[in-house]
Amino acid sequence: MLATNQAPGTYVQEYSFQQSVAAAGSAAICFVGGATKGPLNKPVRLPSPGALISTFGPLLLNDSGLQAAYVALQATSNLIYMRVGNGAATADQLIPGTTGSTPAGYATGSIAFPSGNPADGETVTIGNSTNTYTFEFDSNSSINAGHIQVPIGVTAGLTLTNLISAINNSGGAVATDATVISPTAAVVARVAGVAANIAIRASTYAGVGSGSGSGPAPSNIVVVGMTGGTASASGSPSAEVLTLSALTPGTWGNAIQVQIVAPSIAPNAGSSSFDVNVYAPPGVGQNAILVESFFNVSCLSTDPRFIDAVLVNGLSNETAPSSYISSSTAATGIPTSGTYALGSAGGVAGADGVSGLTANDYVGSVNGQQASGLQALLNTDTLSIDILAVPGVSNATVINALLNTAKARGDCVAIPDPPFGLGVAQIVAWYSGQQPAGVANAPAVPFNTSFGALFWSWGQTYDPYNKQTVWVPPSGWVGYLAANAGARWTALAGAANGVIPAMDVEYSPGPAERNLLIGQNNINPFVKTSAGIVSMGNSTLSLTPGDPVSDLSARRAVLYAQRVVKAATAALQFLPNNANTWLRFEALVNGVLGPLSSQGGLAQYQVNCNASTNAGSPPNVMNGYIVVQPTPTADQIIIGFASTSDGTSFTNSATSVAGTTTGS
Numbered sequence: 001m002l003a004t005n006q007a008p009g010t011y012v013q014e015y016s017f018q019q020s021v022a023a024a025g026s027a028a029i030c031f032v033g034g035a036t037k038g039p040l041n042k043p044v045r046l047p048s049p050g051a052l053i054s055t056f057g058p059l060l061l062n063d064s065g066l067q068a069a070y071v072a073l074q075a076t077s078n079l080i081y082m083r084v085g086n087g088a089a090t091a092d093q094l095i096p097g098t099t100g101s102t103p104a105g106y107a108t109g110s111i112a113f114p115s116g117n118p119a120d121g122e123t124v125t126i127g128n129s130t131n132t133y134t135f136e137f138d139s140n141s142s143i144n145a146g147h148i149q150v151p152i153g154v155t156a157g158l159t160l161t162n163l164i165s166a167i168n169n170s171g172g173a174v175a176t177d178a179t180v181i182s183p184t185a186a187v188v189a190r191v192a193g194v195a196a197n198i199a200i201r202a203s204t205y206a207g208v209g210s211g212s213g214s215g216p217a218p219s220n221i222v223v224v225g226m227t228g229g230t231a232s233a234s235g236s237p238s239a240e241v242l243t244l245s246a247l248t249p250g251t252w253g254n255a256i257q258v259q260i261v262a263p264s265i266a267p268n269a270g271s272s273s274f275d276v277n278v279y280a281p282p283g284v285g286q287n288a289i290l291v292e293s294f295f296n297v298s299c300l301s302t303d304p305r306f307i308d309a310v311l312v313n314g315l316s317n318e319t320a321p322s323s324y325i326s327s328s329t330a331a332t333g334i335p336t337s338g339t340y341a342l343g344s345a346g347g348v349a350g351a352d353g354v355s356g357l358t359a360n361d362y363v364g365s366v367n368g369q370q371a372s373g374l375q376a377l378l379n380t381d382t383l384s385i386d387i388l389a390v391p392g393v394s395n396a397t398v399i400n401a402l403l404n405t406a407k408a409r410g411d412c413v414a415i416p417d418p419p420f421g422l423g424v425a426q427i428v429a430w431y432s433g434q435q436p437a438g439v440a441n442a443p444a445v446p447f448n449t450s451f452g453a454l455f456w457s458w459g460q461t462y463d464p465y466n467k468q469t470v471w472v473p474p475s476g477w478v479g480y481l482a483a484n485a486g487a488r489w490t491a492l493a494g495a496a497n498g499v500i501p502a503m504d505v506e507y508s509p510g511p512a513e514r515n516l517l518i519g520q521n522n523i524n525p526f527v528k529t530s531a532g533i534v535s536m537g538n539s540t541l542s543l544t545p546g547d548p549v550s551d552l553s554a555r556r557a558v559l560y561a562q563r564v565v566k567a568a569t570a571a572l573q574f575l576p577n578n579a580n581t582w583l584r585f586e587a588l589v590n591g592v593l594g595p596l597s598s599q600g601g602l603a604q605y606q607v608n609c610n611a612s613t614n615a616g617s618p619p620n621v622m623n624g625y626i627v628v629q630p631t632p633t634a635d636q637i638i639i640g641f642a643s644t645s646d647g648t649s650f651t652n653s654a655t656s657v658a659g660t661t662t663g664s
Contacts, residue, residue: 029072029479030080030385030412032362032374033065033392034354037250038083041364041372043383047077056083057252058284058465063354064392064417068476071461074501076483080385084373085353086361090245091253091343095260097241099333104192107229109174109200111163112184113156115220122221123147123203124163126174126187131198133172135163157182173198174226189229196229241333242299242307245326246342246350253350254343256280256324257288260335263296272334273298276307278324284465292322299329359441362390363401374405384563385412386556387482389475394419395441403541406451411559413540413552414452417473421506424513427456431523447522450542450549453478455524456517459502459533469503477502477526481535489557489601489631491538493524498535500526505533524552554630557601561628564592569624577614577622585609585624593628603629 030043036057038044046052049070053059059066069081111124120139127133136147137159143149150166153159164185168175175190189196202221246253256278263273278292297307305315307327314321325342343349364373374390377383388406390398399416406414418427419439429436431454433445447454455474463470477500481492490497508528509517514536517523524537542550549555568588575581589607596602609624617623 028078028080028385029076029387029483030082030377031065031069031479032082032084032390034060034063034085034352034357035066035083035250036060036352037248037252039248040083040085040088041376043080043082043377046073046079046081049073052081056081057250059463060354061466061470064473067463067470067472068389068391068479071472071476072479072483075480080383082376084357084361085249086356086358087351088249088353089348089351090249091256091348091350092243092245093340093342093347094240095242095244095335095340096239097333097335098235099238099241099331100235104232105228105230106192107189107196107226109187109226110184110224111187111200112222113160113220114183114222117152117156117159118221120152124221124223125201126167126172127198131173133170135166160185187226189226192229194229194231196226198226200225235333238331238333240330241335242327242329244340244342245328247322247324247326249350250352251350255288256342257339258325258342259339260337262337272300274335278322280324292324294319299332301329359395359397362393362398374401377405378408380409380411385409386488387415387479388412389415389417389479391475392417392473396443397441399443403447403449403452407449411563413555415475415478416452416454417475418454418456420458420471422457423507424509424516427523428516428521431521446543447541448543450540450547450555452541453524453539453552454522454541455526455535457506457526459500459526460504461502487599487601488560489553491553493535493538495529495531495534499532500535502533548630551630557630558628561593561596561602564596565589565626568592577619579611581622582609582614589624589626600631603631605629
């Protein structure tokens with residue numbers, strides 16, 4: 001029975017005849033390895049080889065992770081890659097500038113028609129003795145020379161709109177804001193500074209009223225002159241106004257250049273604003289080109305165009321977040337214009353963290369809310385996995401952690417990789433814990449789990465990025481087979497579902513050697529045949545006699561059954577624990593296991609959830625029991641074959657002959 005103090009959830013207990021129910025969802029191949037870019041210790045789902053390269057950088061010759069992922073992605077659009085690193089560093093650069101400066105202020109004023117429309121011929125003059133614009137209200141298409149026409153509308157609001165348009169199109173020193181509140185318009189200087197403190201005057205009409213200038217003004221035009229403009233104040237030089245960094249660790253960031261320039265022309269752009277242009281190579285070995293631009297950003301945290309936020313979130317209807325850089329503002333100020341190369345001239349140089357990887361980096365750890373390595377893959381609520389591997393890493397500590405991770409997750413099979421260069425005797429010794437001479441960090445005891453399967457040997461392929469042939473570990477080819485097989489209960493073996501697109505394998509064992517590998521041990525070999533290079537084994541690493549999931553296809557079938565059962569029955573959580581819910585449980589399970597059985601995933605199954613299975617259980621615990629029998633595979637084919645003398649009559653009756661065994 002399950003403990004009664006567990007949190008609410010759907011729980012299934014594993015017995016000798018069934019396996020625990022794991023999270024349902026779209027299964028995926030998951031590889032852990034090094035890279036030259038991309039996030040660290042964060043699983044990233046990738047749909048294509050191109051997405052792999054753009055996210056994690058080009059294929060490496062000193063780490064097999066990306067090579068294996070590239071092979072598997074030839075057959076799937078659902079691969080998860082998680083980068084690990086030791087000594088990985090993010091390229092950055094300190095940007096100098098000035099702090100404590102005061103931007104120039106903008107003068108403001110207003111124009112209002114409190115008593116309705118102005119009369120024909122009235123004027124509003126904006127400016128001073130050297131820069132003056134006179135706007136004349138007109139209802140008869142007749143205006144004085146040198147004046148700018150403002151058609152009188154049917155309402156004061158329309159006339160005010162016409163005035164605003166005329167002011168904005170005059171090329172003068174002022175502009176109005178975008179919102180007109182009739183019958184008043186706020187007027188804002190186009191350029192900041194003390195020069196914007198200019199007058200607004202209304203013409204004489206009917207000899208009454210007053211304006212901001214000298215002389216009488218009409219009562220239905222009230223103006224307030226332009227005031228409040230101030231000059232900018234210079235700040236103090238600073239060695240660091242902000243730090244610009246590559247978006248992820250790695251040497252790729254050392255190729256990024258960032259240009260800081262004066263602000264582009266925009267309405268009301270503050271004098272503390274600046275533009276950021278990002279230059280980076282579009283591909284390996286190519287020259288840097290302009291890839292991103294961010295206009296009129298600032299180092300002021302209250303500014304809606306605050307650079308730290310803009311680079312992370314982008315700007316609505318203007319620009320996307322940066323795919324190359326992030327920033328950290330050290331002080332409110334203005335960075336010095338110039339072009340800055342990340343990772344040089346005092347900046348931190350980017351580092352990949354690949355060459356220094358240790359077993360601890362792959363195994364990982366949990367520090368507060370931060371998990372690394374394989375420990376970051378334990379949450380089945382956020383990630384569903386079918387095949388799990390650390391490609392090319394044969395360290396016993398890492399392999400044990402890999403197998404334990406698969407078992408703890410309960411939804412996937414781990415594929416440990418043997419070292420490169422072993423012969424038949426050596427791989428058998430390595431697998432069985434005999435620690436062959438010259439093989440470092442070999443297992444000290446035999447593997448024994450149905451949550452893992454061992455394939456051998458490495459396969460050769462062509463690396464289009466490094467333009468040479470490379471050896472890819474077995475896990476990469478198994479990932480390809482698992483993705484290409486379709487149904488998850490299909491045996492990843494034989495000419496039908498076990499052909500890998502490798503150019504060659506290290507060694508192709510003969511029939512007697514295959515009997516040693518797969519007949520007497522649990523090592524699934526790749527073999528050269530007329531059909532191509534074929535996987536000739538279907539075993540897990542289980543050493544338990546009579547284990548019903550000792551076949552890899554059986555283990556994967558049961559894992560898939562667990563996924564679909566848990567997904568189907570999740571809707572029953574928090575429903576009444578009574579006969580109606582029990583019947584629904586059986587119906588839901590039959591609904592998903594029935595098709596699985598008819599399609600060949602299960603030979604047979606049985607489900608029970610009733611008063612008997614729930615007798616003695618706590619009121620809040622519902623027990624359902626499912627027995628499944630995986631469909632066996634024909635890994636050995638017995639052919640009865642006999643020869644006969646001349647004159648013998650052939651009939652449809654069975655002929656008893658000695659059997660001959662073919663297969664692995």
